[in-house]
Amino acid sequence: MTATVIDGKAFAAKVRGKVGEHVARLKADHGITPGLAVVLVGEDPASQVYVRSKGKMTVEVGMNSYEHKLDVNTSEATLLKVIEELNADPDVHGILVQLPLPDHLDSDLVINAIDPAKDVDGFHVSNVGLLGTGQKSMVPCTPLGCLMMLREHHGSISGMNAVVIGRSNIVGKPMAQLLLNDSCTVTIAHSRTKDLQETVKRADIVVAAVGRPEMVTGDWIKEGATVIDVGINRIDAGLKDDGSPKTRLVGDVDYASCAAVAGAITPVPGGVGPMTIACLLANTVTACSRANGLKEPEGLTA
Ligand SMILES: Nc1nc(=O)c2c([nH]1)NC[C@@H]1CN(c3ccc(C(=O)N[C@@H](CCC(=O)O)C(=O)O)cc3)C=[N+]21
DSSP: OOOEEOOHHHHHHHHHHHHHHHHHHHHHHHOOOOEEEEEEESOOHHHHHHHHHHHHHHHHTTOEEEEEEEOTTOOHHHHHHHHHHHHHOTTOOEEEEOSSOOTTSOHHHHHTTSOGGGBTTOOSHHHHHHHHTTOSOOOOHHHHHHHHHHHHHHSOOTTOEEEEEOOOTTTHHHHHHHHHHTTOEEEEEOTTOTTHHHHHHTOSEEEEOSOOTTOBOGGGSOTTOEEEEOOOEEEEEEEOTTSOEEEEEEOSBOHHHHHTTOSEEOOSSSSHHHHHHHHHHHHHHHHHHHHTTOOOOTTSOO
16 A cells, blocks of 8 residues: 555645734634744854744734744743733734743743733643643643644544644643544653564554654554654755765655555654744734634634
8 A cells, every 4th residue: 555645734734824914804704813922042053043944924814923032041021921911912823932941941821821812832731631621721832733633634534543642731741632632542652662663553543742863663553544744854865965964854754665555644854843834823813813812713713
């Protein structure tokens, strides 16, 4: 079997199109422009690239983008003050604090200072609790993007065996909650799981979110299973013609061997990554609609 490639890049463009339509309606009918504020502390090059890309796409769908770039040595008090101001600003409907934060800042404390209604990352404890109890919440962008692709590919995923590899608060745990809410039988596997390979082999749906380049190989995968690769790993790829080092982006899944047995698979790049950003925009327009007591867009949240 050769797997169907789930084109996250194309699907993300469709999601952004829907977001754009809803933004246009909010403007035309209510004179409201959704706004997303991104806070970046420090100058981590990868983070800068992501923040730039988020800002560009925010503007492309017709929303306002506010960027707050703070010095790497910013104190917790200063950062909390910025968040307080964004919480109080009626033009800001979504707030994202780029992670990871520098070591001297307590990310739990900082995240929990964000107004839960503006927490478009879905990381605030209130949103975590709401999601865990199946109530309306802000849903973390990466797991939401994975869920959207699974629903699009399968229609219903009810009753399927899902194995999530990775137990992070950002991906693994919320992903498991979403799959459970959609009536999957869910296993969360991680670095201490015994017989990881056998566990994965039973899965109809595998979500790999461990941060280990190409760890999941084709011999782990059940024939016809759907494989969602959340990993974004930049690995060595020899030297360029001019002798400088070259890198390559790979997932947590060994694509070639898994694509040979899976029924469907997401590529890296062009899979989960673009969906993450599309879902961030979707969450922002959802937050803006809720803040104004308006009907929220359909099909853009869990
Ligand atoms: N508060 C917070 N929320 C986040 O959502 C968040 C964060 N912090 N910190 C960093 C990670 C990383 N992240 C990505 C988003 C898109 C791509 C993406 O679009 N990747 C492209 C490739 C990009 C490339 O070539 O490097 C792709 O997979 O096709 C990747 C990674 C969001 N993050």
